[in-house]
Amino acid sequence: MQVTVRLFGAYAQEMGDRLQVEVAPSSTPRDLFTLLAGRFTRLAQLGSHCRVAINWEFAEWDTPLQEGDEVAFIPPVSGG
């Protein structure tokens, strides 16, 4: 199934801010992160500092993904 991945800041500079990624059914954000971290060193460095959001809501790393979900890897925020 296909999901959309959103990236920000330095990670978007490396990988682009929006990727379409093919994953196995019932993959989790953790699986997706592992897959992408194998391809992008900067994302791998972010590792455990990062939170995940699914369809604009913070989510758990073990949530099963659905076809078409938008998964965002959220580095520590720095607004304000």
Place this chain on the structure above:
Amino acid sequence: MIALTREPIDVEAVRRAVEAPEHGGIVLFLGEVRNHAWGRAVHALEYEAYEPMALCQMERLAQEARERWNAKVAFVHRLGRLEIGEVAVAIAVGTPHRAEAFECARWLIETLKQEVPIWKREFTEEGAYWVEGEGGQADDAP
């Protein structure tokens, strides 16, 4: 009024948005671009947001503020490039009594800094880098 904007923030409009006859106090917090960070001179900032999620989170914080403090809330964050002294975030809170307005405004800015997906990139003499959380940084990709 809950918004992200690429234009200069109209601070007076943010304040007016929380006026109400039953309010005895309005607290207006302005976050401005500072010319230094972690010992380095900063020339300018750039803000980026995960816009739809940032707006959802800001709406959620405003809703919680209304319920907890009986407050009227206006909340605007600027995006794009900002120069020193420009307003990056404006938060106005109106409540019947002043104590709640101070407390609520403080809670809103502190929670924004933890929970709303907005990031700043600092331009310094040593180059530009993305700020991560309080004090972390990720250098620009080569």
